[in-house]
Amino acid sequence: METKYVRRGAGFRDGLKGAARCLREGGLVLFPTETVYGLGANIYRHDAILRIFSIKGRPADNPIIVHIHDRGETEELWTDVTPIAERLMERFWPGPLTLVYFRKQSVDGAITAGLDTVSVRMPSNTIAHELLRLASVPVAAPSANLSGRPSITAFSETKMEMGGMVDYIIDGGRCRYGVESTVLDITGKEPVVLRPGAVSLESIRKVAGKVSLHPAARGSIVAQEKLPSPGMRYRHYAPVHATLYLFEGVRARERMLRCFEAVKGKRRTAMLVTAESEINAGDTYIMGSALRPITISRRLFSMLRLLDSEGYEIILSLGIDEKGLGLAVMNRLRRAATAINPEIIEFQR
Numbered sequence: 001m002e003t004k005y006v007r008r009g010a011g012f013r014d015g016l017k018g019a020a021r022c023l024r025e026g027g028l029v030l031f032p033t034e035t036v037y038g039l040g041a042n043i044y045r046h047d048a049i050l051r052i053f054s055i056k057g058r059p060a061d062n063p064i065i066v067h068i069h070d071r072g073e074t075e076e077l078w079t080d081v082t083p084i085a086e087r088l089m090e091r092f093w094p095g096p097l098t099l100v101y102f103r104k105q106s107v108d109g110a111i112t113a114g115l116d117t118v119s120v121r122m123p124s125n126t127i128a129h130e131l132l133r134l135a136s137v138p139v140a141a142p143s144a145n146l147s148g149r150p151s152i153t154a155f156s157e158t159k160m161e162m163g164g165m166v167d168y169i170i171d172g173g174r175c176r177y178g179v180e181s182t183v184l185d186i187t188g189k190e191p192v193v194l195r196p197g198a199v200s201l202e203s204i205r206k207v208a209g210k211v212s213l214h215p216a217a218r219g220s221i222v223a224q225e226k227l228p229s230p231g232m233r234y235r236h237y238a239p240v241h242a243t244l245y246l247f248e249g250v251r252a253r254e255r256m257l258r259c260f261e262a263v264k265g266k267r268r269t270a271m272l273v274t275a276e277s278e279i280n281a282g283d284t285y286i287m288g289s290a291l292r293p294i295t296i297s298r299r300l301f302s303m304l305r306l307l308d309s310e311g312y313e314i315i316l317s318l319g320i321d322e323k324g325l326g327l328a329v330m331n332r333l334r335r336a337a338t339a340i341n342p343e344i345i346e347f348q349r
């Protein structure tokens with residue numbers, strides 16, 4: 001199929017109108033948000049929702065976030081609005097906080113993957129906001145990557161991933177945060193973070209008081225028990241060709257360097273480090289500054305895609321502090337990393 005591109009500059013406004021009309025009428029539109037690019041469909045078009053699953057290769061048991069531009073739209077989605085929801089929406093919407101709450105029966109079961117909840121967020125990105133306003137229907141939108149791959153955080157990455165598969169692709173340049181929204185479950189007595197993201201746990205606690213972090217939300221591999229967020233079950237964000245190994249904890253820097261020395265002659269190996277790590281051997285890539293985790297989150301997924309396309313077989317990455325956006329960054333790195341390979345374990349000693 002032919003994909004229409006809406007580029008910045010002259011004609012953008014008309015292009016956006018065309019995309020909104022198409023979205024409303026059941027087409028699929030790839031659009032920028034402040035977190036990552038999304039692949040959107042009208043929530044009232046079951047056929048379009050199913051197309052999202054099929055294009056992404058997404059498992060049917062993984063529910064999709066509904067995007068809105070006006071708080072009133074929650075009435076079509078949630079059974080009611082609790083005081084805690086009110087406070088969170090007041091403080092964080094529009095912005096990268098997704099709230100999971102009990103759904104109305106009328107919400108398409110494909111969007112919610114059969115759960116009794118539906119997740120909702122109101123993006124702050126002005127292009128996303130305008131698209132949603134013009135479409136004037138709530139829009140279900142997962143991240144616009146193929147299932148399991150790193151999310152798309154720049155317009156330049158959209159064509160290779162989804163060109164020819166969707167109706168419209170809208171140019172929004174590079175996404176501000178580069179990691180997805182924070183997913184917060186507010187169905188219980190105390191809110192629970194299911195996925196750390198662009199809104200920090202610390203800032204949510206300032207508004208909601210006691211907030212817990214789901215044990216699986218830090219990103220380490222957990223047992224196959226029933227997880228509240230189906231997305232937690234799958235390995236995610238992984239480069240296609242390269243294998244990523246993450247070094248965190250005691251003497252992570254030294255362990256990683258020793259590993260690099262041992263592997264580099266045998267396999268094409270890159271290191272992904274922070275500016276502060278003072279590592280500058282060949283094939284070293286700086287993720288950003290550990291002092292400002294947004295400089296890391298913003299480029300993280302693009303870095304993984306870049307290293308993959310550069311033909312590296314092994315990526316050794318240094319972990320960062322789990323403060324602020326660092327928690328989301330570590331969740332993504334852990335989930336992109338491979339369970340430790342015995343060969344690498346040997347090098348780590």
Ligand code: TXA
Pocket residue numbers: 033035036037038039062063064065096098100112115117118119141142143144179180181182183194195228229230231232
């Ligand atoms: O920033 C974002 O959230 C981006 C942009 C496009 O808005 N979207 C995004 O969607 O990251 P996706 O589909 O890649 O990730 C949504 C996550 C999944 O882990 C999914 O399992 C979880 O949210 N989720 C969605 N609805 C849920 C629900 N009702 N209950 C629990 N988890 C839910």
Ligand code: MG
Pocket residue numbers: 142143151
């Ligand atoms: Mg995703």
